[in-house]
Amino acid sequence: MRIAVLALQGAFLEHEMLLNKLGVDCFEVRQLKDWQQEKDGLIIPGGESTTQGKLLRELGLLDPIREAIEGGLPVFGTCAGLILLSQKVEGNSPAAPEPPRLGTMSMTAARNAYGRQLGSFHTEASFKGIEGNIPMTFIRAPYIAHASEDVEILATVDGRSVAARQNNQLVTSFHPELDMDTRVHEYFLKIVKRSEERFSRN
Numbered sequence: 001m002r003i004a005v006l007a008l009q010g011a012f013l014e015h016e017m018l019l020n021k022l023g024v025d026c027f028e029v030r031q032l033k034d035w036q037q038e039k040d041g042l043i044i045p046g047g048e049s050t051t052q053g054k055l056l057r058e059l060g061l062l063d064p065i066r067e068a069i070e071g072g073l074p075v076f077g078t079c080a081g082l083i084l085l086s087q088k089v090e091g092n093s094p095a096a097p098e099p100p101r102l103g104t105m106s107m108t109a110a111r112n113a114y115g116r117q118l119g120s121f122h123t124e125a126s127f128k129g130i131e132g133n134i135p136m137t138f139i140r141a142p143y144i145a146h147a148s149e150d151v152e153i154l155a156t157v158d159g160r161s162v163a164a165r166q167n168n169q170l171v172t173s174f175h176p177e178l179d180m181d182t183r184v185h186e187y188f189l190k191i192v193k194r195s196e197e198r199f200s201r202n
């Protein structure tokens with residue numbers, strides 16, 4: 001198994017360290033040439049979604065990555081990654097043009113709108129499909145404001161949806177890569193393993 005980690009900006013290194021801890025091979029995607037390597041899944045890290053979106057477009061990565069996800073490639077987006085995967089986003093400046101996005105998940109993300117997150121915070125909450133509470137670190141986090149029926153909500157904090165899955169796509173508002181707990185990444189790797197049966201390596 002080999003996981004691509006988008007490494008244009010943000011907390012990509014922490015994801016790589018967590019994958020290393022789990023003994024999973026990964027590589028960084030900084031340009032189209034990197035992306036063209038064989039892979040079984042993709043992680044989009046937290047950071048700044050507007051910067052990552054612009055870089056994705058500039059580097060010619062936006063369309064190939066979107067096509068791969070639509071073709072079934074498993075993807076895990078944390079925080080800014082959640083925003084990039086959302087079809088719609090609330091909370092962008094109305095004056096500026098909408099920043100580029102992958103927009104492959106049928107949901108709306110509310111950006112920088114999470115009450116308690118205006119400062120960052122840490123909590124623990126349950127996560128569907130994982131036993132026991134999961135540590136959750138939120139840093140200027142988005143939440144899922146609306147989701148279509150195809151999207152399964154996996155975790156809720158203060159009545160806000162903070163983790164979800166739509167087939168091959170997994171997102172969290174929080175940063176599991178910043179805590180020592182590996183269970184959310186293991187949950188993603190299970191999606192990767194299952195999809196390998198159905199999709200050839202893109």
Ligand code: GLN
Binds near residue numbers: 045046050078139142
């Ligand atoms: N607020 C950031 C954004 O809009 C996301 C924050 C994060 O990824 N920690 O992109």
